[in-house]
Amino acid sequence: MPLLVVGSVALDSVETPFGKADEVLGGSATFFSASACHLTPVQLVGVVGSDYPVDKLKALEAKGVDLSGLERAEGRSFRWRGRYRHDLNAAETLETHLGVFSNFSPKIPAQFRKAPFVFLGNIDPRLQLDVLTQVERPKLVACDTMNFWIESRRPDLVKLLERVDCITLNEGEARQLTDRYNLIRAAKWIMGHGPKLVIIKKGEHGAFMFTGDTVFFAPAYPLEEVFDPTGAGDAFAGGFMGYLARSGDLSQANLRRAVIYGSAMGSFAVEKFSIERLLEIDLKQLAARVADFRKLVAFEEEV
Amino acid sequence: MPLLVVGSVALDSVETPFGKADEVLGGSATFFSASACHLTPVQLVGVVGSDYPVDKLKALEAKGVDLSGLERAEGRSFRWRGRYRHDLNAAETLETHLGVFSNFSPKIPAQFRKAPFVFLGNIDPRLQLDVLTQVERPKLVACDTMNFWIESRRPDLVKLLERVDCITLNEGEARQLTDRYNLIRAAKWIMGHGPKLVIIKKGEHGAFMFTGDTVFFAPAYPLEEVFDPTGAGDAFAGGFMGYLARSGDLSQANLRRAVIYGSAMGSFAVEKFSIERLLEIDLKQLAARVADFRKLVAFEEEV
Numbered sequence: 001m002p003l004l005v006v007g008s009v010a011l012d013s014v015e016t017p018f019g020k021a022d023e024v025l026g027g028s029a030t031f032f033s034a035s036a037c038h039l040t041p042v043q044l045v046g047v048v049g050s051d052y053p054v055d056k057l058k059a060l061e062a063k064g065v066d067l068s069g070l071e072r073a074e075g076r077s078f079r080w081r082g083r084y085r086h087d088l089n090a091a092e093t094l095e096t097h098l099g100v101f102s103n104f105s106p107k108i109p110a111q112f113r114k115a116p117f118v119f120l121g122n123i124d125p126r127l128q129l130d131v132l133t134q135v136e137r138p139k140l141v142a143c144d145t146m147n148f149w150i151e152s153r154r155p156d157l158v159k160l161l162e163r164v165d166c167i168t169l170n171e172g173e174a175r176q177l178t179d180r181y182n183l184i185r186a187a188k189w190i191m192g193h194g195p196k197l198v199i200i201k202k203g204e205h206g207a208f209m210f211t212g213d214t215v216f217f218a219p220a221y222p223l224e225e226v227f228d229p230t231g232a233g234d235a236f237a238g239g240f241m242g243y244l245a246r247s248g249d250l251s252q253a254n255l256r257r258a259v260i261y262g263s264a265m266g267s268f269a270v271e272k273f274s275i276e277r278l279l280e281i282d283l284k285q286l287a288a289r290v291a292d293f294r295k296l297v298a299f300e301e302e303v
Numbered sequence: 304m305p306l307l308v309v310g311s312v313a314l315d316s317v318e319t320p321f322g323k324a325d326e327v328l329g330g331s332a333t334f335f336s337a338s339a340c341h342l343t344p345v346q347l348v349g350v351v352g353s354d355y356p357v358d359k360l361k362a363l364e365a366k367g368v369d370l371s372g373l374e375r376a377e378g379r380s381f382r383w384r385g386r387y388r389h390d391l392n393a394a395e396t397l398e399t400h401l402g403v404f405s406n407f408s409p410k411i412p413a414q415f416r417k418a419p420f421v422f423l424g425n426i427d428p429r430l431q432l433d434v435l436t437q438v439e440r441p442k443l444v445a446c447d448t449m450n451f452w453i454e455s456r457r458p459d460l461v462k463l464l465e466r467v468d469c470i471t472l473n474e475g476e477a478r479q480l481t482d483r484y485n486l487i488r489a490a491k492w493i494m495g496h497g498p499k500l501v502i503i504k505k506g507e508h509g510a511f512m513f514t515g516d517t518v519f520f521a522p523a524y525p526l527e528e529v530f531d532p533t534g535a536g537d538a539f540a541g542g543f544m545g546y547l548a549r550s551g552d553l554s555q556a557n558l559r560r561a562v563i564y565g566s567a568m569g570s571f572a573v574e575k576f577s578i579e580r581l582l583e584i585d586l587k588q589l590a591a592r593v594a595d596f597r598k599l600v601a602f603e604e605e606v
Binding site: 086087181182183184185202205206208214215216217218219222223224225226253256257259260294295296297298299300302 | 389390484485486487488505508509511517518519520521522525526527528529556559560562563597598599600601602603605
């Protein structure tokens with residue numbers, strides 16, 4: 001089933017202990033799409049400036065990402081420059097230039113409005129709410145957010161929570177949003193405000209999925225080389241939502257598998273700069289990594 | 304099969320966001336024994352001062368901990384005073400008084416020397432090495448260590464590595480010991496120096512077990528109330544070693560179950576101060592928590 005994503009399409013410049021990349025494809029919608037497109041058709045809504053190397057997005061189109069909702073506006077594209085030290089869990093932002101993204105007002109093309117699965121990438125909650133007025137009763141809506149919106153747009157964000165089925169956020173954001181340090185309590189607070197599904201991402205320490213009274217945990221895949229963590233969270237979300245959209249099955253068992261697919265996608269994302277590795281992999285490699293996840297956590301009952 | 308532990312027996316004074324405890328039973332050998340005794344007979348070697356409330360250790364004896372190797376020396380007992388803030392992963396040490404522990408020289412009683420399973424708690428590596436000269440070809444020897452010994456006794460510690468089968472240490476210690484940030488690389492470095500089994504504990508983020516080419520990961524059990532994290536690592540080690548000693552089975556499948564039993568014991572340890580909770584539980588509760596661990600990580604193959 002089609003999966004609609006609304007989010008940023010940016011140019012990233014990244015420095016890690018292992019190398020540098022300049023003005024490579026980035027942004028939440030980009031990483032999300034590069035991940036989800038392996039599993040389901042993706043419809044992308046975002047904006048780029050007149051300077052964006054749109055040709056480079058053809059690789060995404062070739063993998064089934066419909067870019068007809070990608071607006072091209074006069075002006076400069078969203079640029080982010082960041083650095084990671086050895087603790088790859090924490091990005092240091094050196095520069096952010098919003099460019100045309102600062103006036104972004106998502107317009108969902110008519111042919112995208114019936115998408116049964118919708119992911120609202122990390123943008124202003126007012127815009128996320130606005131997207132929801134443009135779509136027709138999706139089967140599942142998930143959103144992401146960040147510290148900036150939690151601080152500056154809390155009332156809108158709380159309103160958004162009432163309207164989404166699922167939220168993905170990292171542990172710091174969960175604590176900030178809920179004023180609860182304990183993640184179970186944070187998740188309960190969030191579920192009390194709307195979403196039936198809460199996914200708390202802990203970077204290299206894995207991810208929790210909370211649903212009602214159940215908790216599922218997926219570790220991050222232990223890699224000997226984590227090259228560039230940028231986009232891992234969006235790749236996770238893309239794998240998770242892509243897997244759900246592929247089958248349309250929202251059972252607990254399928255949700256759990258979706259989290260593992262998300263974790264697998266996150267682990268691929270960090271192996272190279274930008275969406276490079278995500279574009280290289282195929283379903284066979286993805287299935288092999290999912291099998292590796294099972295080996296990582298499996299233990300047998302006592303005989 | 305009997306399990307010998309050599310380590311500290313202390314009095315802890317702890318402050319957490321949830322309460323305070325003064326001069327309660329503590330020390331690595333104490334937590335280890337209170338955990339392992341549910342699974343196998345434990346033989347404890349340690350030292351206390353003339354001021355130690357040895358009567359309180361009767362609860363351990365009643366659960367099968369043989370205290371005939373507990374030396375009583377003239378002087379004051381080992382005391383530790385610490386505090387935890389909301390980030391329960393990091394203890395702030397306020398006071399440490401080694402007392403009689405500073406002259407501790409473990410003497411393994413004749414009846415303990417054939418113990419097939421040996422755990423060398425976190426003491427001076429020279430003493431850990433000395434213990435190994437006193438025991439007779441154990442089936443499995445595991446050791447713990449800490450930053451202080453990594454800094455001050457590195458050559459002895461490296462010598463110890465050659466003589467143990469397993470080491471348990473936390474992620475910070477693993478990085479410090481090996482000068483490798485990546486935990487897979489750190490584990491490989493350690494395995495290259497002796498131990499066939501490396502367990503890297505990540506506190507609330509779970510634990511990795513590395514053996515040859517395999518990696519196993521066990522999450523920490525998500526608790527809504529983490530009351531006092533003191534001793535969780537030793538309780539983990541006690542559950543792990545206790546489970547192995549119970550069956551004597553060192554297969555990969557059994558090692559994995561042992562890690563889960565260790566994680567379960569660690570999760571009980573933090574529910575109350577000192578060894579209180581560890582003494583309360585029974586095998587049924589332990590089995591129930593192990594089952595909860597399965598529910599936490601289990602996902603089914605795709606149909």
